[in-house]
Amino acid sequence: MIELTTLYKKLLDIYGPQNWWPADTPFEVLVGAILTQNTAWRNVEKAIQNLKKQGFLEPATLVSLPLKAIEEAIKPSGFYKLKAKRLIEASKAFIKLWPGNHLTVSELRKELLKVHGIGPETADSIILYAFEKPTFVIDAYTRRLFARLGYFESENIPYDVVKRFVESRIPKDLKIYKEFHALIVEHAKRFCRKSPMCYDCPLLECPKKDFTTGNTTLDQPSKASS
Ligand code: SF4
Known part of the structure; x- marks a missing residue:
């Protein structure tokens, strides 16, 4: 199973910094x-x-x-x-x-x-x-990806359990927390959708990588719906 810090580095390599949140203030x-x-x-x-x-x-x-x-x-x-x-x-x-x-x-x-x-x-x-303090954000994309990567048996895991799982494994660093959440969202929108695009997914370590559903490229717009 891919380690969480490795997952972060891989996603950063694949998509680059996301510089979230998209807001002026x-x-x-x-x-x-x-x-x-x-x-x-x-x-x-x-x-x-x-x-x-x-x-x-x-x-x-x-x-x-x-x-x-x-x-x-x-x-x-x-x-x-x-x-x-x-x-x-x-x-x-x-x-x-x-x-x-x-x-x-x-x-x-x-x-x-x-x-x-x-x-x-x-x-x-x-x-x-907004307040720029390190706390990890868990959303439906995170739960979906983590279940598929084998960190959890299903997507229906309580919020605080998933949050503790992340925060106990990656450094408590504001920049990393901001980027990691944004990268998970990006990956979930591009490839790890409800119907996953595993065939072209660049996350080769994923145990679901042998799926052959769908097709896509990295050139799709980042705000594509999931
Ligand atoms: S291989 Fe499939 S299930 Fe695994 S991360 Fe990629 S899109 Fe998601």
Whole structure:
């Protein structure tokens, strides 16, 4: 079975640095982390553009807006009524916690998890990419890849178990945590999809490599849907 540190190095060799998160400010990271719940990133981009165009992408501005104005701007991201409420609550938390220098990762995580609509994945994304503190983000792509690589028997492993598995095996380094998560997402979108493209997959160490489903190339756009 490929070691986790080797997996990281391999993915980095294959895809190069991803330089995540795609956002101009830490607050934009938080907004993106909320809006990306249950939707594709291309829809989030449209919603963020709307917020930017209207000058809404500031925490103090966002919390002062009528709910309807936020709902209208973020409509492309889906579940917009729910997400508008979540954005307001998350923005209030951001105002209270930023820049978070006085808080440890676990203190910050605890505070974010108190916010309605922020679960472990969203909290860890915000901590890692907005507050820039090392905590590993686990998502469906990570679970899928790790199950196929044989780290776990299935994809239905509790969040904290997978998180501990990673954090106990790779150095607690902000840059590595940021890159590794982004590289896993990239690999899952290009090759390790729901229907895996194993035939052309460059991860030769994978025990599933003898699959012969599908075909693809490394030239596909990075934001291709999974
Ligand atoms: S060989 Fe198949 S299952 Fe393994 S990582 Fe590649 S795409 Fe995923």
